[in-house]
Amino acid sequence: MAEGDGARSQAQDQNRNRSQSLEERLSRLEEIVQLLEREEVxxxxxxxxxxxxxRxxxxxxxxxxxxxxxxxxILEGVELPFDWEDLI
Known part of the structure; x- marks a missing residue:
């Protein structure tokens, strides 16, 4: 692959990632892992x-x-009946 091809591919990935939801991108990452685990690739x-x-x-x-x-x-200064920091 030529150097320009890699840059173009990276730009295409970034543009595609911006238009996809977090869940769609996470699903794609899981798909990539599954593909990489196959020996025939x-x-x-x-x-x-x-x-x-x-990326x-x-x-x-x-x-x-x-x-x-x-x-x-958002939660700083908000009084809650639990410790919100345990949630994040």
């Missing part, structure tokens, strides 16, 4: 899937962290 295809999976996992991690921080900000 070629090395080249495995590397492509692995690269997509790593997807990092994007999901960032989004979940942003959501956790947003919940923390």
């Amino acid at each position: 070629s090395l080249e295809k495995s590397l492509t899937l692995f690269e997509e999976g790593v 997807l996992a990092e994007a999901l991690r960032r989004e979940l962290e942003e959501s956790r921080l947003r919940v923390k900000q």
Whole structure:
């Protein structure tokens, strides 16, 4: 794969990820893991899937962290009958 192809593929993945819900992206990540566990996948295809999976996992991690921080900000100063920090 040429260097330009990798950059184009990464940009396509990012655009696709922006239009999909978190659940859809998580489902895609699970699909990638299942594909990588198969022995019949070629090395080249495995590397492509692995690269997509790593980018997807990092994007999901960032989004979940942003959501956790947003919940923390919303609940700061709110008096609740339980410790909300145990929830996040």
